[in-house]
Amino acid sequence: MSSRPLDIIEKALSEGRSKLLEHEALALIESYGIPVAxxxxxxxxxxxxxxxxxxxxxxxxxxxxxxxxxxxxxxxxxxxxxxxxxxxxxxxxxxxxxxxxxxxxxxxxxxxxxMANPGYIEVIVGATRDQTFGPVVMFGIGGIFVELLKDVSFRLAPLDPEDAEDMIKEIKGYRLLEGYRGMPPRDVEAIKDILIKTSRIIVDIDRIQDIDLNPIMLYERGKGALTVDVRVILRRA
CATH class of the missing domain: 3.30.1490.20 (ATP-grasp fold, A domain)
Incomplete structure (x- = not known):
């Protein structure tokens, strides 16, 4: 891991902040290879x-x-x-x-x-540092699905590719990603990659309490995904 993510975190903490600013949070996930708008x-x-x-x-x-x-x-x-x-x-x-x-x-x-091009489905990826279980990663379909149905999955971090695939497949909304009722199938590989990299962030940087990538715009298979908003909450050592 480069020193840049730690520099971002330390700057925020030195200024007495418990949350990264938007451009700092985007730069943090970019440094891990997560695509952003x-x-x-x-x-x-x-x-x-x-x-x-x-x-x-x-x-x-x-x-x-x-x-x-x-x-x-x-x-x-x-x-x-x-x-x-x-x-x-x-x-x-x-x-x-x-x-x-x-x-x-x-x-x-x-x-x-x-602004994101049309043709996407919103999904969310998050991670938190649980007092009992340690770093935990979350995945769900975004928008009203996560709010109304609580259709999310969880795994302990770090994730391997099999963990990430299982997380994606076990939510009820997976049918939307497969290509429901004539809709195109979505780029599940892109989300697997984001899940794995997010799990690395929460494991690597113990000053992070919560990280939420919401929304992520997920496009058709082969066209990738773009993170639009990121929220990073910090904790003191």
Missing amino acids: KYGIVYDENDIERVVKSIGFPVVAKVVSPDISHKSDVGGVILGIKDIEGAVKSYKQIMNNVRKNAPNARIVGVLYQK
């Missing part, structure tokens, strides 16, 4: 054009702040930005919204992220 963070309005050109349109803009958990509630999220003009406008709008609705919040910057 292309992103960049803007700290200054002058950087907007350079950052969004490197990502490509359309993009979503999200405020980055250690003090804001629900970004939409304070006007900190803007979707469907299609050009440079829209990106600049969104930056100013988010800054104004947050300063008005959360005046005491520290603003680190604005994260721009490529």
Whole structure:
């Protein structure tokens, strides 16, 4: 493992934070080879054009702040930005919204992220450090399925390929991944890889208490998967 993940963790802890910022969490899983939707963070309005050109349109803009958990509630999220003009406008709008609705919040910057192409199914992967069992990994179909049906599977970490495959196959929603009622089969191999790598993260880095990749956009077989949002909760030694 490179030192970069540990550098990210130590920086957050040294600043008194118990949660990674969005770009830090994305960088952490990227360092383990987990694919993420292309992103960049803007700290200054002058950087907007350079950052969004490197990502490509359309993009979503999200405020980055250690003090804001629900970004939409304070006007900190803007979707469907299609050009440079829209990106600049969104930056100013988010800054104004947050300063008005959360005046005491520290603003680190604005994260721009490529919006996912259509044709995906949402899935979730998570891991936690259980007091009794130690590191545990979770998998489920995303969206209303995980909320309403609690259709998830668990295994102790680290996972091998057989563990990951069993986790995927034992949920009720596996039929959706196989290609239910004429829908195309999904890239199960891509999710197996993400499960294994997530299990490595929770085993490797004992300062992580919880990690949630939600949503992961899972495409047709052979077309991979992209993680859009990541939440990483830290613990002190």
